[in-house]
Amino acid sequence: MTGHDREATAASGSERDQAAPAGPTPPAGGELDGVDEALALVGPRPQGAAASYTPAEGSATRRHRAAPWPEARAVAARVGRTAPPRTRRVPLGEAVGQVLAEPLTALCDLPSFDTSAMDGWAVAGPGPWAVEDEASILAGHGDSGPLPDGTAVRIATGARVPPETTAVIRSEHGRVDTAGRQLHADREVVPGQDIRPRGQECRSGERLLPASTLVTPPVLGLAAAAGYDELVTFTRPRVEVLVLGDELLTSSLPRDGLIRDALGPMIGPWLRALGAEVLATRRLGDDAEALHRAVTTSDADLVITTGGTAAGPVDHVHPVLRKAGAELLVDQVAVRPGHPMLLARLASGRHLVGLPGNPLAAVSGLLTLAEPLLRGLAGRPAPDPYRAPVRGEVHGHPHDTRLVPFVHRDGRLEPLHYNGPAMLRGTAAADGLAVVPPGGARPGDELEVLDLPWATWSPWTPSDEAGGCFT
Numbered sequence: 001m002t003g004h005d006r007e008a009t010a011a012s013g014s015e016r017d018q019a020a021p022a023g024p025t026p027p028a029g030g031e032l033d034g035v036d037e038a039l040a041l042v043g044p045r046p047q048g049a050a051a052s053y054t055p056a057e058g059s060a061t062r063r064h065r066a067a068p069w070p071e072a073r074a075v076a077a078r079v080g081r082t083a084p085p086r087t088r089r090v091p092l093g094e095a096v097g098q099v100l101a102e103p104l105t106a107l108c109d110l111p112s113f114d115t116s117a118m119d120g121w122a123v124a125g126p127g128p129w130a131v132e133d134e135a136s137i138l139a140g141h142g143d144s145g146p147l148p149d150g151t152a153v154r155i156a157t158g159a160r161v162p163p164e165t166t167a168v169i170r171s172e173h174g175r176v177d178t179a180g181r182q183l184h185a186d187r188e189v190v191p192g193q194d195i196r197p198r199g200q201e202c203r204s205g206e207r208l209l210p211a212s213t214l215v216t217p218p219v220l221g222l223a224a225a226a227g228y229d230e231l232v233t234f235t236r237p238r239v240e241v242l243v244l245g246d247e248l249l250t251s252s253l254p255r256d257g258l259i260r261d262a263l264g265p266m267i268g269p270w271l272r273a274l275g276a277e278v279l280a281t282r283r284l285g286d287d288a289e290a291l292h293r294a295v296t297t298s299d300a301d302l303v304i305t306t307g308g309t310a311a312g313p314v315d316h317v318h319p320v321l322r323k324a325g326a327e328l329l330v331d332q333v334a335v336r337p338g339h340p341m342l343l344a345r346l347a348s349g350r351h352l353v354g355l356p357g358n359p360l361a362a363v364s365g366l367l368t369l370a371e372p373l374l375r376g377l378a379g380r381p382a383p384d385p386y387r388a389p390v391r392g393e394v395h396g397h398p399h400d401t402r403l404v405p406f407v408h409r410d411g412r413l414e415p416l417h418y419n420g421p422a423m424l425r426g427t428a429a430a431d432g433l434a435v436v437p438p439g440g441a442r443p444g445d446e447l448e449v450l451d452l453p454w455a456t457w458s459p460w461t462p463s464d465e466a467g468g469c470f471t
């Protein structure tokens with residue numbers, strides 16, 4: 001709990017009383033369970049308090065001002081952009097999942113020779129054609145001599161068509177009369193048919209994909225086809241995860257007030273999905289000394305802590321950051337859940353994101369602070385923000401943004417139940433988190449959408465210059 005919240009709660013009574021008139025009528029059903037839990041934990045703040053945020057520079061002193069949610073994300077993105085991403089050259093086989101640091105430029109024409117698109121006959125001039133040779137031209141073979149006018153030769157898909165070829169006739173569209181050894185076409189032959197001309201897909205030197213493209217399996221295939229053995233990619237930012245809390249078990253069933261660590265198994269893979277290299281996930285308990293040592297000696301680009309961000313008796317993150325001479329860039333965010341999240345610059349110049357311990361609050365911190373920061377460090381472009389209409393009313397916090405797990409249903413966002421700060425049940429089934437503005441949303445309101453990182457991501461929209469149907 002923060003000092004600000006403590007003061008506000010003491011001054012103004014229960015949050016439920018305050019919240020009810022400020023947002024739309026809560027929907028029926030279980031969603032309110034989570035909302036009420038979130039709202040019950042926080043005291044109301046004076047109107048406009050969130051808007052007065054300016055990023056704290058130069059000290060780890062608590063300022064008790066929550067950054068408005070969009071501003072907190074902007075600060076994190078700015079911080080990410082200030083450190084230019086490192087690049088390296090990797091063999092194709094290791095590049096999948098990384099991001100191109102340079103445009104992918106064709107190293108050759110594609111196809112690199114005039115190619116037969118079908119099994120059949122290469123013909124020159126008008127038919128019928130004399131079939132002089134029983135042999136076929138096969139894929140993978142070198143140059144053959146020019147095809148004389150009025151002749152045909154058998155050819156396989158992918159083989160180089162001989163010079164002077166005017167068309168390829170598919171095997172099923174031609175017949176050779178055995179007596180005269182003449183090829184007859186059973187339909188009109190259009191010049192150029194079933195020939196893929198050299199350079200049809202690209203010319204050597206043509207830009208195929210821009211820098212910042214995610215290397216997917218088809219990108220690897222295209223790079224190989226275009227002549228690449230290696231790719232220059234951005235080095236993944238290196239992240240260390242420090243899981244705090246003496247109450248956490250790493251196996252078996254909860255017992256005696258102890259609970260399973262839900263964040264240790266989740267945060268590392270989530271960070272990898274955001275493009276990070278996770279050096280380690282370490283469980284430090286509630287040991288301030290160990291935390292101080294870990295924070296001051298880490299050589300990760302980004303340290304992520306979970307838990308201990310509030311002001312409870314064993315919440316060590318703030319005191320440790322103070323002692324370590326860190327500078328708080330974001331200290332609390334006007335978002336529910338996840339309010340006590342923070343972003344700090346360590347004395348080493350590296351950064352630390354403190355995620356609150358409640359599991360959905362930690363997800364909120366990941367999406368609000370860690371994702372935009374890592375995007376910059378990893379050289380990934382920001383996805384185009386998009387909005388979608390929400391089905392039904394969504395209860396809002398009076399002053400803060402809410403992040404609510406949803407699924408896409410018939411072009412609308414369907415908020416999920418079990419969205420309380422301590423719950424992951426809604427998020428585990430979700431397509432993303434919807435950004436509910438202070439005061440809530442009415443049916444059909446368009447809400448900003450935060451896709452989960454395993455949803456489709458592409459920074460590139462292909463142009464439609466090259467429409468048409470290719471054989």
Ligand SMILES: Nc1nc2c(c(=O)[nH]1)N[C@H]1C(S)=C(S)[C@@H](COP(=O)(O)OP(=O)(O)OC[C@H]3O[C@@H](n4cnc5c(N)ncnc54)[C@H](O)[C@@H]3O)O[C@H]1N2
Binds near residue numbers: 042043261306307308
């Ligand atoms: N009096 C107040 N108490 C709290 C307030 C408040 O305003 N006044 N804020 C609440 C909010 S909001 C959050 S979020 C949490 C933030 O707390 P911390 O970041 O200090 O986290 P902890 O106290 O360590 O843990 C909170 C909660 O989460 C559980 N937890 C922690 N780590 C894990 C994990 N790895 N896996 C599963 N669950 C975890 C922990 O057991 C606690 O239940 O503070 C509120 N309190």
Ligand code: MOO
Binds near residue numbers: 038340361421
């Ligand atoms: O309830 Mo807290 O808002 O989980 O961050």
